[in-house]
Amino acid sequence: xDQLRETLKGHHLRTTTCREDVLSTFINKKNAxxxxxxxxxxxxxxxxxxIYRTLKTFLEKGIIHKVLDDEGLRYALxxxxxxxxxxxxxxxxxKCNECGETNCLENLHIPAVQLPKGYQPENFNLLIQGICxxxx
Amino acid sequence: xDQLRETLKGHHLRTTTCREDVLSTFINKKNAxxxxxxxxxxxxxxxxxxIYRTLKTFLEKGIIHKVLDDEGLRYALxxxxxxxxxxxxxxxxxKCNECGETNCLENLHIPAVQLPKGYQPENFNLLIQGICxxxx
DNA sequence: GTTCATTTGCAACAGAGTTGCACACCATTT
DNA sequence: AAATGGTGTGCAACTCTGTTGCAAATGAAC
Numbered sequence: 001x002d003q004l005r006e007t008l009k010g011h012h013l014r015t016t017t018c019r020e021d022v023l024s025t026f027i028n029k030k031n032a033x034x035x036x037x038x039x040x041x042x043x044x045x046x047x048x049x050x051i052y053r054t055l056k057t058f059l060e061k062g063i064i065h066k067v068l069d070d071e072g073l074r075y076a077l078x079x080x081x082x083x084x085x086x087x088x089x090x091x092x093x094x095k096c097n098e099c100g101e102t103n104c105l106e107n108l109h110i111p112a113v114q115l116p117k118g119y120q121p122e123n124f125n126l127l128i129q130g131i132c133x134x135x136x
Numbered sequence: 137x138d139q140l141r142e143t144l145k146g147h148h149l150r151t152t153t154c155r156e157d158v159l160s161t162f163i164n165k166k167n168a169x170x171x172x173x174x175x176x177x178x179x180x181x182x183x184x185x186x187i188y189r190t191l192k193t194f195l196e197k198g199i200i201h202k203v204l205d206d207e208g209l210r211y212a213l214x215x216x217x218x219x220x221x222x223x224x225x226x227x228x229x230x231k232c233n234e235c236g237e238t239n240c241l242e243n244l245h246i247p248a249v250q251l252p253k254g255y256q257p258e259n260f261n262l263l264i265q266g267i268c269x270x271x272x
Numbered sequence: 273g274t275t276c277a278t279t280t281g282c283a284a285c286a287g288a289g290t291t292g293c294a295c296a297c298c299a300t301t302t
Numbered sequence: 303a304a305a306t307g308g309t310g311t312g313c314a315a316c317t318c319t320g321t322t323g324c325a326a327a328t329g330a331a332c
Contacts, residue, residue, distance in 0.1 A: 014278065014328090014330075016279065049320090050279080050280055066206055068206065070204065108252075110249070111249060113246070116241065116243075116244075117269070119264075121230075121265070121266040122233065122266040122267070123264070123266070124262065125263040126246075126249070126261070127262075127263075128259075129258055129259050129261070130256045130257040130259070131255075133253070133255060150298060152298075154310085182311080182312090183312050183313075184288095185290080188289065189310080193310095
């Protein structure tokens, strides 16, 4: 519980129950979550709008990052300590076509790609879809 | 013009003016297009809903595929001849942070990634964001 | 405990995408 | 060329997702 407060403080955020609950939901469920997922869990306690704003704040402060698949937008915890200034974002995400869960594969790096002349890459995002170990 | 009819027929679709126009828009503009983009070009001639349904049909038949970036959903022509049964989708997309355009990099392959045990990949989607040659 | 800035809830709104239904159109048959 | 049947289109209404403005509530610092 204090862990939550620490994290929030570390990112220069006031501790509020909503923020604590959203953060702990991310920590407990390990996979990427959509706004709808969070609303499902916390919707009784907090307003839709508040959850949207919490996500937006977390994004800006570098606590979470966006995860995209063909179904839409989700969010996941940043592994490295991202901050407002510096986001680390060369992610590999694996989406299971069976259970629908999306997870960050933290330890992997995206292999170098030889881009055609003139392209100046800034960040990389690899989405792999398939079957996850749990569904195999 | 006959080219369009051929393509539609090849995917078992009736030729209608809307489908021809949507298809030729994709062929002329080479980058990925959102529903909104198409509505901007063709909205005077066709209903919003019709454009949605055309996109859905094209997706199902394998004429176009989804492209996602942090701003939302777009569509681009399938390079290979995809069909209803078989989509070929190991794509690299490059989104320019300057002009906002997203393009498929057709000729590149995604290098192999060493996945942890138990992960069974089916397809890969790499989104690279940065500056494109035109905006450099 | 008071204070002030920040956060929250509510209501209203905006945009994206969907559904049902009647009419129009395409391709096929005669 | 006209009739036919199945498919596609336009319209209206709706749902879902996300946003904005404002007043009331709350957190942190004094």
